[in-house]
Amino acid sequence: MAPEKNMDLGKFRNEICDFLNNHIPDDVWEAVAKTTSYFPAFSAVMTMHKLLATKGWSVVNWPEEYGGPGWSDEQRRIFFEEYCSRGLPMMAPQSVGMVAPAIMKFGTAEQKAKYLPPIASGADTWCQGYSEPNAGSDLVSLQCRADSDGDHYIINGQKTWTTWAFEVDHIFLLVRTSSEGRPQAGITFLLIDSMSLPGMEVRPIIGLDGMPEQAEVFFDNVRVPKTQVLGTENQGWTVAKYLLEHERAAGGSFQFVLRRELDKLRTLANVTDDGHGSKISSDPVFKQKCAELEVDWRCLAASENYARRIGSNHPEAAHMASLIKLESMNLTQHISELALDISGTLALVDQQLALHIGSETPPIDPIEVLTVMPTYLNQRASSIFGGSHQIQRDILAKLVISK
Amino acid sequence: MSKLPPDILAQLAESAQKFISNEYSFTHRQALASSTIGYSEKHWQMFADLAWLAIPFNEEHGGLGGNIADISGLLEQFGYGLIIEPYISTVVLAGHVLSNANDSPLSQELTAQIISGNVHISLAWQERQSSANVMNIKTTATETEDGYLINGEKISVLNGLNADSYIISAQSQNTKTPSLFFVAADTKGLSAQHHQLYDGHRATTLQLQNVLIPKQNQLVVNAEELLKETMTVGMYALCCEALGSMEKLLEMTIEYAKIRKQFGVPIASFQALRHMISDMYVTLKKTRCLNEQIASQWVHHSPSPQDIAALKVQTGKAAHFISRNAIQIHGGIGMTNELEVGHYVKRLTTIDGLLGNSQYHLASLANSL
Numbered sequence: 001m002a003p004e005k006n007m008d009l010g011k012f013r014n015e016i017c018d019f020l021n022n023h024i025p026d027d028v029w030e031a032v033a034k035t036t037s038y039f040p041a042f043s044a045v046m047t048m049h050k051l052l053a054t055k056g057w058s059v060v061n062w063p064e065e066y067g068g069p070g071w072s073d074e075q076r077r078i079f080f081e082e083y084c085s086r087g088l089p090m091m092a093p094q095s096v097g098m099v100a101p102a103i104m105k106f107g108t109a110e111q112k113a114k115y116l117p118p119i120a121s122g123a124d125t126w127c128q129g130y131s132e133p134n135a136g137s138d139l140v141s142l143q144c145r146a147d148s149d150g151d152h153y154i155i156n157g158q159k160t161w162t163t164w165a166f167e168v169d170h171i172f173l174l175v176r177t178s179s180e181g182r183p184q185a186g187i188t189f190l191l192i193d194s195m196s197l198p199g200m201e202v203r204p205i206i207g208l209d210g211m212p213e214q215a216e217v218f219f220d221n222v223r224v225p226k227t228q229v230l231g232t233e234n235q236g237w238t239v240a241k242y243l244l245e246h247e248r249a250a251g252g253s254f255q256f257v258l259r260r261e262l263d264k265l266r267t268l269a270n271v272t273d274d275g276h277g278s279k280i281s282s283d284p285v286f287k288q289k290c291a292e293l294e295v296d297w298r299c300l301a302a303s304e305n306y307a308r309r310i311g312s313n314h315p316e317a318a319h320m321a322s323l324i325k326l327e328s329m330n331l332t333q334h335i336s337e338l339a340l341d342i343s344g345t346l347a348l349v350d351q352q353l354a355l356h357i358g359s360e361t362p363p364i365d366p367i368e369v370l371t372v373m374p375t376y377l378n379q380r381a382s383s384i385f386g387g388s389h390q391i392q393r394d395i396l397a398k399l400v401i402s403k
Numbered sequence: 404m405s406k407l408p409p410d411i412l413a414q415l416a417e418s419a420q421k422f423i424s425n426e427y428s429f430t431h432r433q434a435l436a437s438s439t440i441g442y443s444e445k446h447w448q449m450f451a452d453l454a455w456l457a458i459p460f461n462e463e464h465g466g467l468g469g470n471i472a473d474i475s476g477l478l479e480q481f482g483y484g485l486i487i488e489p490y491i492s493t494v495v496l497a498g499h500v501l502s503n504a505n506d507s508p509l510s511q512e513l514t515a516q517i518i519s520g521n522v523h524i525s526l527a528w529q530e531r532q533s534s535a536n537v538m539n540i541k542t543t544a545t546e547t548e549d550g551y552l553i554n555g556e557k558i559s560v561l562n563g564l565n566a567d568s569y570i571i572s573a574q575s576q577n578t579k580t581p582s583l584f585f586v587a588a589d590t591k592g593l594s595a596q597h598h599q600l601y602d603g604h605r606a607t608t609l610q611l612q613n614v615l616i617p618k619q620n621q622l623v624v625n626a627e628e629l630l631k632e633t634m635t636v637g638m639y640a641l642c643c644e645a646l647g648s649m650e651k652l653l654e655m656t657i658e659y660a661k662i663r664k665q666f667g668v669p670i671a672s673f674q675a676l677r678h679m680i681s682d683m684y685v686t687l688k689k690t691r692c693l694n695e696q697i698a699s700q701w702v703h704h705s706p707s708p709q710d711i712a713a714l715k716v717q718t719g720k721a722a723h724f725i726s727r728n729a730i731q732i733h734g735g736i737g738m739t740n741e742l743e744v745g746h747y748v749k750r751l752t753t754i755d756g757l758l759g760n761s762q763y764h765l766a767s768l769a770n771s772l
Binding site: 131134136137138141160161205206207208209210214272273274275276277283284285286337340341342343344345346347348349350364373374376377380381383384385388389390393 | 529531532533534535536539558559598599600601602606608664665666667673675676723727730731734735737738739740741745748749752753756757760761762763765766769
């Protein structure tokens with residue numbers, strides 16, 4: 001049933017469209033055109049966050065009591081459809097979709113009052129201090145230590161792959177507070193109010209595409225009050241797991257993002273010569289590959305819709321979270337691969353300078369190839385971050401085989 | 404099949420291995436890639452001294468008298484060591500044209516200059532609309548009283564930054580067939596825009612506006628056969644380089660899987676990863692077999708268009724498969740610019756893109772069956 005049959009939803013969609021068509025600043029559209037990663041330019045993310053906050057639309061998945069708009073599932077779907085199909089940057093997931101739900105679930109009244117409103121407004125931004133050099137897929141073996149010193153902890157150790165650590169002002173952290181019992185039992189979840197406490201150091205990591213996106217974060221005797229624990233000491237793994245489920249289930253809107261990517265692929269094919277007087281879009285090899293991706297897209301969209309219908313308390317919810325992570329990231333990668341396959345040699349040119357927002361270096365013609373290679377390189381991470389494909393398959397195997 | 408005697412080939416292989424282990428640390432390579440000219444002139448002179456630049460040229464022109472199969476081992480070493488010196492553009496592509504051009508004083512002189520390491524010459528064949536079709540040429544050459552007047556645009560000219568001169572393909576307005584012309588880089592009317600590629604190599608877009616060259620600069624008339632053969636030779640050279648890079652990626656991945664521990668054990672003990680590594684090996688080995696079979700049959704005639712297209716398709720597919728799995732098994736660290744892995748991946752990705760990628764040649768193959 002088309003939602004527009006319901007007059008209120010039709011009006012709702014018009015209001016969203018009107019805003020998105022008329023009130024987005026140029027630098028955000030520039031960032032949209034130059035996005036080469038799962039993570040768009042941070043400045044554009046925060047511009048949009050603050051802009052949406054003025055409408056009360058920055059945290060649409062949050063319950064109303066914490067500042068959500070109180071929309072129905074259908075309204076949220078319409079919003080994401082209109083928002084994502086324009087390629088606009090999603091709100092920073094680490095803040096809005098990870099630490100915030102964890103604070104809602106495990107936080108004290110004081111923590112909720114202190115942290116949630118500035119996340120909703122965009123005043124506070126967070127990064128995720130989980131992975132360490134020797135604790136990636138095996139997260140539970142993490143070694144970053146918080147030793148008790150009166151009413152403070154003293155933190156020593158290192159985090160890595162911390163996306164946007166050099167952009168944000170807060171970090172949530174998994175630390176080891178005990179080596180007794182199972183490794184899960186000695187982990188504590190900490191909320192850190194600054195990225196520049198004495199003893200903290202952030203070093204950006206340059207990716208294959210030449211851009212900094214992740215960072216290493218070092219802790220050398222960093223003092224943090226014990227009131228910064230979320231949940232209770234040594235119970236951080238429960239919080240961490242809850243948050244990871246939110247990370248995997250985030251958004252539920254890959255179908256709209258990837259619909260746009262598939263359409264961009266066609267545009268690229270329409271402007272690219274096949275060398276024999278026609279465009280790549282009429283090349284049978286391209287057409288077949290593209291048709292296969294269309295089938296994959298339909299399966300993904302149907303899977304997301306199913307997951308949304310059954311909700312997060314259904315026995316299959318965990319299956320669907322891993323399935324969607326696998327399938328959405330596979331499709332993301334395959335689209336970037338086909339884009340590279342059909343681009344000419346001009347896509348091989350390193351155009352980092354032209355990719356910066358506000359850059360005065362013009363992209364080389366045709367502009368469609370500008371993002372192809374950096375996107376291809378960057379998207380190699382899609383099957384690694386947020387639980388690698390191998391970890392997702394292990395999770396699924398456990399769920400499916402033990403049934 | 405090789406033309407050079409086995410002892411010469413063994414010497415070449417040994418000198419290449421020595422060069423890579425003694426002269427080519429990854430840090431040094433990266434410094435060269437980001438330097439102004441993008442390679443080392445000192446290395447290039449070593450290449451000349453070691454006779455690497457002479458291999459495919461005839462003995463009467465000062466070469467070693469080898470053929471394409473004789474440089475395959477060297478190119479594989481170049482791939483293994485991630486060598487950034489522009490061997491393929493100057494020696495393989497431009498070199499092949501000169502070896503087969505009219506036996507004029509000009510082409511003899513240029514050959515001698517390449518062998519001595521004194522010049523770089525780049526073949527400018529590709530155009531905006533041509534994809535990898537070497538016969539799709541819009542650049543024109545009009546004969547005038549003073550010589551030839553050339554107009555058009557060439558893209559992705561390898562090592563154009565360092566080229567002292569270019570060999571340019573253009574439609575001759577008289578014969579309506581493609582010819583090849585020698586154009587010095589400082590010729591009036593020629594303008595160049597130089598780019599760096601993601602793998603660190605350099606490529607240039609050339610604009611030719613009423614470029615006037617003397618008549619003796621026409622190197623080849625009716626160049627269709629030679630252009631196609633040069634593409635074949637260049638594709639084969641790229642495929643050999645790719646073999647070395649894939650070999651190194653597989654080695655690094657196996658090494659890493661053995662030392663990287665998660666869940667208390669080396670990740671090489673996980674069946675899922677063991678199977679990925681097996682598949683990488685299978686992919687590389689069958690690509691190598693195909694490559695070697697094509698080389699061994701390369702005696703009296705070049706490989707058929709279908710054979711060379713199949714090799715380029717398979718090499719491109721293998722390059723992507725091995726690259727993607729190498730990164731996946733390395734995990735996050737494989738995504739960093741600091742580690743060698745990503746730079747091998749970028750070179751392999753570029754190799755697939757040059758002289759027609761797997762998509763292009765798969766379509767040609769499909770149309771030829």
